Amino acid sequence: MTARRALALVAALCALATLVLGLVVANRAPGALDTRATDVTGRLSRPLLDVLVLPTEPYLLIPAIALVAGACLFRHRRRDALLAVAGPALAVALNTWVLKPLFGRMKDATLAYPSGHTVSLVTVLVVLVLLARPKLVTTLVAVFLLCCATIGLVGLGYHYLTDVAGGVCFATFVVTGMRAALTPRLAPAPSTG
Known part of the structure; x- marks a missing residue:
């Protein structure tokens, strides 16, 4: 399987997960998982939760996007610079103006699914994982930051855990889908006989 097809498959699976999870949580009270996660994280101190949500x-995030895009342009990687800027911008816009109103999940009189905080963070993290090297270190740092932010967002009562999961899926869908679209197709090898 080519890298382009693998990215397209990841994007499709994440889009499906966003949709299915959104349909499950839309217009419903929080389930046992959301309630438990809120109870556990809500016991942490407010100053710690404030620090955890910083990413x-x-x-x-905006200076991080600018730095990544600038580094890509410096290395003459225009497609990567486009991904670094357009991926987060498109994901945040679609999430804010399409998905949140579509699913209509409320938390404290605010549309909550998918989590916009999470979409913002994860788009940048997925861009970094796709572009940076070494990938393992970048991925581990990304997972760590996501775990910290999740604890902070749920503990502060900004979102339910399922809102964060939806945000992760949607952000990953947008960035991997865009990366697949920006990746040039490989020319078929000439026939030898």
Whole structure:
């Protein structure tokens, strides 16, 4: 399987997961998993939760996007720079203006599914995982930041755990789908006989 097809498959699976999870949680009270996660994380101190949610803040994410895009442009990787900027922008716009109203899940009088905080963070993290090297180290750091942000978002009561899961799936769908679309097709090898 080519890298382009693998990315397209990941994108399709994440889109499906976003849709299915959204249909499950839309217009319903939080389930046992959401309630338990909120209870456990809500016991942590407010200052710790505030620190854990920092990776989702625009004043950190926007400079990170600019740095990644700038590094890509410096290395003459225009497609990667486009991915670094357009991936997060498209994901946040679609999430805010299409998905949240579509699913209509509310938390404290605010549309909550998928989590916009999570979409913002995960789009940047997926871009980094796709572009950076070494991939293992980048992936481990990304997973760590996502776990911290999840604890913070749920503990502070901004989102339910399923909102965060939906945000992860949707952000991954947008970035991997865009990466698949931006990856040039390999020319078929000439026939030898």
